[in-house]
Amino acid sequence: MKNNFIKYTAAFLMASFTLMSCNNKDNDLEVTAMVDFSGTFVMKDQMGRPAVNTVFVSSGKKDEFNATIPSEQNAKFQSMFEANLKGLSPAFANSGDKNALGQDAAAFTGLLATDVLNVTLDGKTTFYDGTNVLTGRALADDVITVELLLIFGGEDFKENPTLSDDNVDGNDKDFLTSFPYLASPW
Amino acid sequence: MKKSKILLGTVIVAIIGLITIAADHIDAPSTTGTSADITDFYAFQGEDTDNLVFVASVQGLLSPTATGTASFDENVLVEFNIDTNGDNVEDLVIQAIPRDGKMYFFGPVGPSSTGKNSSISTMSSITGEVAITPYGNTAITATNSAGMKMFAGPRDDPFFMDFARYTDIVVNGTETSFRTEGQDTFAGSNVLSIVVEVPKSMVGTSGTINTWVEAKVKQ
Known part of the structure; x- marks a missing residue:
């Protein structure tokens, strides 16, 4: 009897997991609805142009x-x-x-x-x-x-040539031509 | 004990503060050394020229040994702001926020309100998610039904500059010119990056947009 209860519970849980994962694939919104994104987020840092x-x-x-x-x-x-x-x-x-x-x-x-x-x-x-x-x-x-x-x-562009170029002309790793474009980490 | 830890932390922050860095890396006292410190921002035409790519990185100057344990902060929203009509007020946002090993994306979507405070646009018709790539793994990418590509995880810092020499010239006044062969202060260091590529049609048809990135902390 006790065994059966465990079996049925396990079966029920497995079934709901399966249903949930189907849902996941079908609809992004269903997934995000289960995650907490509430609250107010306040600006701390920002950037447009470099430096x-x-x-x-x-x-x-x-x-x-x-x-x-x-x-x-x-x-x-x-x-x-x-x-x-x-x-x-x-x-x-x-x-x-x-x-x-x-x-x-x-x-x-x-x-x-x-x-x-x-x-x-x-x-x-x-x-x-x-x-x-x-x-x-x-x-x-x-x-x-x-x-x-x-x-x-x-x-x-000719004044102060020793101040107008830091003489570092490129990155230390090659960028990728395809997404995600940035080089793998060191 | 607690007090001395705080004091030590303050001293370390103060030391880093003295090095005041770069593209946007540790650009201001209250962001420096925090999970909300934006290091850099890029926006460019994608490999598919019908697409635009937005890149934002946080938590700069990670050594390879520090990269494995660095993680995105679930209290920090990274928001790409897009102004389509030239008034420098965002008409669209793309929001990225991590939850339990995944980076979730909302938008491009009109924000519920503009300005310093944001809520997450969970009702956006465009959403997506991608598993955050663990350090040492091949980049994990995802594409949603709207054709938006997404990535989040550690990358080589794409920024390059002889920042040390710049500081000596401009801040310290100990040098008067750059080296004839510069040294990239950011060589060998990593950042945590978010990369999103969207069809241009999602942000406009032609002309120029103004764009910037904000790190927003949950209150």
Whole structure:
């Protein structure tokens, strides 16, 4: 009698497991309904373009920048970005001085202070490849050298050559041509 | 005992803080060393040029020996934000959150509210999940019925930079130029990455989108 109870219980449990796993395959929503996703999640870190917080935000303001949504960043931080840019690269303080994109300090920091990545849906996606400017960010893009060139390289990318390239041009492992694109871990 | 541990932790965080790093790695005091520290963000056209790929990584500078025990935090939501009309406010989000060895995805979907606080869009018509690839295993990927590909797990840090020299020049003032042959500060280190590839038709037809990633912590 006791044995039968165990048998039937086991059979019942197995049947429900089988039913559940069928369900799993049929419908993602059924699965997620069984998992707890409740609650409120509050912004702690954020990023659009590489190195923006690190380079342009003063040390006492970095947490505040991370807690500010992009649509409010320009009003709060553009003037700080401009002051820090002129501190880093004093040529920008001269009236009329521009980077190779034709931007003076106000225009350049006006772009950067809203920390979002612009991505085209129409073709090549690259941070900068000599032709396309800010159409995305691919894994192999040498974004730091591009940023250094825009900060230190002047109107023709030729000023301050020892500051405008870190001379690390690629990753330490090859990227994959197919999904998931990133190289396997060390 | 407890107090000294906390103190030691503070000292370690302070030391790492001094090295202030990189693309977004340990970019600010309150995220540094936490499971919500975004290291990097990429968005690019996929191998199939009808698709867009979003990559976000957290928990940077993992040594190979530390990678096996590193894990995504179930209290940290990684949210890809997509602005399709140029006002820098998200019109769509793709949310990724781990539960019990799997990474769950919701969206692209219009968020229930924009801004600093999020709830998870479990009612999204587009959802998916993928087993988190354990360290040392071949990448586990999944594709959902909407044609969205998903991956989550440890990867080589794709970022490269002579960050040590940059710090000496800009922060410490001990050097005045880069090396003629730079040294990649991130060589040999790993991150925890989330990669999602979506048909472009899910986010728009043409033109430019603005996108950014947020790490959001459960309250």
